[in-house]
Amino acid sequence: MIVLCAIWGLQQVAIKVAVPTVPAVLQAGVRSTIATVLVMLWMASRGQPVWKRDGTQGAGLLAGLLFAGEFACVFIGLTHTSASRMAVFLYTAPCFTALGLxxxxxxxxLRKSQWVGIALAFGGMLLAFADGLSASHTGRSTWLGDSLGILAGIFWAATTVLVRATSLADASPSRTLLYQLAVSSIALLALAGVDGHWRIQALPPLVVASILYQAAVVAFISYLAWFWLLTRYMASRLSVFSFLTPLFGVSFGVLLLGDQIGPRFLGASAMVLTGIALVNLRR
Structure with a gap:
């Protein structure tokens, strides 16, 4: 779980590195497309049918659209805010998920401690958002990217609630993941075409490595590893680790991209991380 949290925390840095070369929405679509092919090959190697009528098509389509909305917000948001800030705002999703469930x-x-955690996380989120707004006089306001990060967290939470509350709850994890990746790849590539963001400059090795990391390591290997862990350990115990992902995200943003974070944002991040931990703790 610690390795998975580190992988997910590095994702924002990988996206940020490639954004100047590959437009944000196109990058998201390419990521989902590569991962879709890998999941299909994985399912075929295990004798699982890629397509079958099992009553999950409607919920799967909606899950894919929500997944597309989440990553459109993440990728576009990273053109307007730092990787560190995106990590904090995106990973408020467990709090939105708890409310939705x-x-x-x-x-x-929800228990009392979870309500306290949600209040603490949302208070930290508001403080971090205000910190971004306060930079507007210097021309460095991050409010748009921060807002998209919050919206991405809401989309993520909505996807989780949808999976738990519909026929997808009884579908295999690989099929649920395939729905999300396949539908989002079509939606994101179509959106990139509508916006005219199909033009790519020469691809340096670092950008190629970034996209392959996002597709193969994050969207394919890490998600399947997560589902594998869920078959062997209680989800409630695994979810306690979720506060580590934004912690890794902020750390990688500072160390690898030189993100500047002030004391107010550090305090806000601590509130969000503590809130996430409280929301996911079980008796």
């Missing part, structure tokens, strides 16, 4: 899935009621 509380409202839409029977038996998923």
């Amino acid at each position: 509380h409202w839409f899935v029977p038996g998923e009621r």
Whole structure:
């Protein structure tokens, strides 16, 4: 789980590195397309049918569209904010997920400690957002990218709730992942075509490595590893580690990209991380 959190935390840095060369939405579409092919090959190697009528098509299509919305927000948002800030705002998703499950899935009621965690995380999110707004007088305001990061977290949470509350709950993990990747690849590539963002400059090795990392390591290997862990350990115990991902994201942003973070953003990040930990803790 610690290795997976590090992989996911590095994702924002990898996207940020490639954005100047490969337009954001096109990059997201290429990532999903490569990962779709890899998942299909994986399913075929295990004798799993890539397509079958099992009543999950409608929910799968919606999950794919939500997944596309999430990563469109992440990739576009990273052109307007830093990787460190995106890591914090995106990973408020567990708090939105807890609220969604509380409202839409029977038996998923929030306890007092979880309500405290949500309040703490949202307070930290507001403080971090205000920190980005305060930089507007210098021309470095990050409010648009930060807003897209929050919206991406909401899309992510909506996808999780949809999977738990519909027929996808009984589908195999590889099929659920395939729905998300395949639908998002079509939607994101179409969006890139509508925007006219298909032009790519010469691809330096670092950019190629970034895209392959996003597609093969993050969207394929790490997601399958996560599903494998879920078959062997309780989800509640694994989810406690989720606060490590934004911690890795902020650390990698500072170390690898030189992101500048002030004391107010550090305090806000600490509030968000503590809130996420409280939301995911179980008795």
